[in-house]
Amino acid sequence: MTLDIFGLLPPFAGVISLIVAGYLSYSILKKPSGTTKMKAVSHDIYNGSMAFLKEEYKIMSVFIIGVIIALFVASFYTDLPRETALSFFTGAIFSALAGNIGMRIATHANVRTTAAVKKDIMGGLLTAFSSGAVMGLTVVGLGILGVYVFYVVFQDHSEVGSILFGFGFGASSIALFARVGGGIYTKSADVGADLVGKVEAGIPEDDPRNPAVIADSVGDNVGDVAGMGADLFESYVDSIISAVTLAIIMYIYLSPRFGENIDMYPLIIASLGIFSSIVAMIFVRGKNAYTAMRNGLFGSAIIFGSLALLATFYLLDSFSPFYALLVGLIDGLIIGLSTEYFTSDQRRPAQKIAEAAQTGSGTNIIQGMSMGMYSVFIPIIATAAAMVLAYTYADFYGIALAAVGMLSTLGISLATDCYGPVADNAAGIAEMANLGDTVRRDTESLDAVGNTTAAMGKGFAIGSAAITALALIFTFVKSIEKASITVELDITVPEVMAGLFIGGMLPFLFSALTLGAVGRAAGKMVNEVRRQFRELGILENKGKPDYEQCVTIATRGALREMIVPTLLAVIVPVVVGIWKIEALIGLLAGATVTGFLLAIFLANAGGAWDNAKKYIEAGHFGGKGSLAHKAAVVGDTVGDPCKDTSGPSLNILIKLMSIVSLVFIPLFLKFH
């Protein structure tokens, strides 16, 4: 069987994916959006989100133009192909487009979810899930189209590396802005709203009198929808790029293996994943929201597994690459389940943290840190095992395939992730528009499921970032070898070891910056909310809160704080690579190891503190208002920037540094 039909699958899957996303968007927008009050609240959130994007685009465009100029200049003095600037630009635009579409729909779906819940809770679930599916399908659709176009248009295999990497670099850059900026935004608004509103003024969460309440809802969108989407767009694109590149270098150039279709195999596998995700969306139903989404996820995995097996049979002369895919799929599953175990309020870890809250905030924090540190064990062992296994099946190519396998059903798994913030917004709108207890409770039950899927999604995002970063590192090494440069990568070479040390340090420095950024940005928000309460007489019902001012403060704070970490992530690998390629490879490995560890620690400790508080609020250890609850609130405050800003930002850091290194290989060779 020839490649002819199979070869057309990737663009076909990409187009279908976008069409389905378009159809889902249309069907969401068609739904009723409730009362005038609801519409007004939703409109404020939409405007706030768009205001953030507009400001973000301004800074991003400066950065993008800067990089394009740098790539152009580099292309004159080195062997960097001139088209890299184009592919970089396209990658950036595609990522921004996916985020923009996903967020637009999410900010229209939130109020429609609330409106649907008024009639029927499952209707609300489907609305919120459809919004997530728009994001998921846009990400995979644009991702596969971009990689396909740049691979097919630039068929010259000897050049294809840098140009493809440029596309990944563009995606990574936007992801950095979206994750770091969005993460700082969402937590500064959240902490600001909570500290003054809930703690100082004693008004409930999402109370419309709180001036930061809209900024808080906007934060859910810019952080958890646009940020998460851009993060996984990056992983998705980078994993396919590294698999394709490794196939070319290792099996088309060096020594043929697995048959002649080996370079298209990752793209075809990805397109099968897209079809599986779309078909499995039919299964998203069941007795409750959790079962419905689980059915969808398992359904897509089973369909994908079968299709991939068939495709492997027709395309390759060995099943080994298929096993590497499976290993990645299973690794992703294990990491997701481990995250769920360590963060769910139904499990021992979060409950032990709640128990420790009885003796105060101090013991609550210590217990949370301890649990967060325990939680790295399973993901690390699973990923190390996956790496070794995938390698035995198909060498470095196998490791890249494991990443592709893990991300294959991203269309539906991202849908379950992005469902969460829409449900969260829907619950907020129910409160802000005074829709009464029943609607509030129903939307909150959807939100609770969203928390679980979001926690699993976070673990999955970290795991996929780690294995993608590994695949990129191996691609880097093979690309250097292809350029006939010998590098001594023995771990005992002092430059490699020094690279390991410095790379290992970077995630700590990066987290220090982002944690500090949330503190500073939240401080400004606290002062603004205090000022409004004091000067506008909102609590005495004399004046109205100025939502827009809070949105502006969160936006400016986030974007200003984003600059230093961004430059760090881009400049450090370039400088080190110019100094010594050996040190750069050590640096990438060190950053991947500690970035992975720290991201899991921060995300799981944060998630567990959050759910320990929820466990107490459900009536345990004295319930709401008890001393244990006060202690748990402190844990939750500490955990918020850990799990929503610093942890997720590390995903980007490790991938971005690797892809930057790949793009600038011609520069490093010049200085070698």
Add this chain to the structure above:
Amino acid sequence: MTLDIFGLLPPFAGVISLIVAGYLSYSILKKPSGTTKMKAVSHDIYNGSMAFLKEEYKIMSVFIIGVIIALFVASFYTDLPRETALSFFTGAIFSALAGNIGMRIATHANVRTTAAVKKDIMGGLLTAFSSGAVMGLTVVGLGILGVYVFYVVFQDHSEVGSILFGFGFGASSIALFARVGGGIYTKSADVGADLVGKVEAGIPEDDPRNPAVIADSVGDNVGDVAGMGADLFESYVDSIISAVTLAIIMYIYLSPRFGENIDMYPLIIASLGIFSSIVAMIFVRGKNAYTAMRNGLFGSAIIFGSLALLATFYLLDSFSPFYALLVGLIDGLIIGLSTEYFTSDQRRPAQKIAEAAQTGSGTNIIQGMSMGMYSVFIPIIATAAAMVLAYTYADFYGIALAAVGMLSTLGISLATDCYGPVADNAAGIAEMANLGDTVRRDTESLDAVGNTTAAMGKGFAIGSAAITALALIFTFVKSIEKASITVELDITVPEVMAGLFIGGMLPFLFSALTLGAVGRAAGKMVNEVRRQFRELGILENKGKPDYEQCVTIATRGALREMIVPTLLAVIVPVVVGIWKIEALIGLLAGATVTGFLLAIFLANAGGAWDNAKKYIEAGHFGGKGSLAHKAAVVGDTVGDPCKDTSGPSLNILIKLMSIVSLVFIPLFLKFH
């Protein structure tokens, strides 16, 4: 000039060191020990400390006998020399002896410091410092004698590796028990005493009515004296062993370089460091305690530098090794100063944490985490640079020499570390024996200086552990090469990378265990103190507290919790090494990188939280009793186990795993 005279320096320095330690002990014991009440309190602390040691020895002897049997069995089936069991035993005994002597003197010096302060504050300083000097000189004296004897007695160079490593392994094992057990002990007693005494019952720190107050003072001795001493005994011994071994393998076997004295050079350098430390003790005087100790430290560094320069001129045919020594010395200095900057209440980091306490415990904790993460930057860069530089001067041997250089003046630098807990105890005794405000204030001023030197000492201990662990890893690699085994240590070998991941994870797991252990042991202490308050009527002055019961609980808790981390540190490298030597080397490198990072993060965040609280107590941001103070107390509680249990325990973990790997090389070769 022949080696004859120089060759006798090491045993001579060892003996002189012990004689001076003996003389100092005698002069301390001769001093008056104050009122009957003071003697009684001191006696309780002494008894508690000895009770802990006795229980610890029981568990340790089981472990030691187990290892001796294992070494014997291994010597029948592999090439492991039978004498390794003897050297292991001697290393363990020497380390235990140093800890025992140091702690005995410390528990006699505390009350004599208080008594001396009643007359003259500088007299108190000298008493406490002399006690630290006994510890310092015993450590270096026994250390150099042990290494010298095993090196000279077993002159057969081809066998000398395992036997010398055995001595280091013995020292490391005791260090693990002392650091982990002592660290859990001291913090469970401290947290227990504070939570119930200070927070719940509202009685002052060190109030004699608090049943846990003696256990708390005992904890300072078992954690900060015996634990710190054993930690640095291990670093000291291991660094010399790795330098001697690398000299033999690289320059006596493979290709001669630097002249024929190169193997004795590290031992001679170490003995010059001992002489410098002893002479510099004369300079320990000045207008206040801090200047006095700084004069001693700088004096010893200058004398040592000059002597080492001379010795290099006479012994070697190049000055390169001397530069490697200097690089290590400077690296240690930079790490110490960086630690001081990030933890002192006179500097921005701790003050910013105090500032963040104004908006509550949550922001206080976040700011502390952020500062702790920043603080890894300088030590990592300095150590990476030191490694690369030392390597350019003298290859791997240079890296081991950097460790020897850093630790050369340990005799006096350990004296300033161990001065701290004696001064702390002295302040406690002044309170418990009701000696009035002046004595209390004077002893507390000595204690304050002790906090600064202890913080710098902690940084120094971490830095020396990291560079020693590196030297051991390189020794391992060279020893494997010497056995004519080729291992592929390319960082892209999946087993090496998997080793990096798993090794990187171990410090997280280890910290999770030790943090959890403090929580559990402190919980038991809290319940016991509450019980005594309830049942014995202590607060109503009806009954007397049962100090002994609290000491027993802390002892049992610490020793029980110590077992799992200990087994982990010993068994994991052996199992991984049997599987794949490549993976083991990756594991050691990964553990050293994240162990170093995590240890600095935990120690500095903990120290900064502590001093942020002290800064507020000094009257800033509302002073004692303000909301900011309450928040800062939470930070201090969180920081306590971070800086005194988990952080320091990581020092041992990284060295112990490396030395275990070295000892079991014959076993790994068998399975290779």
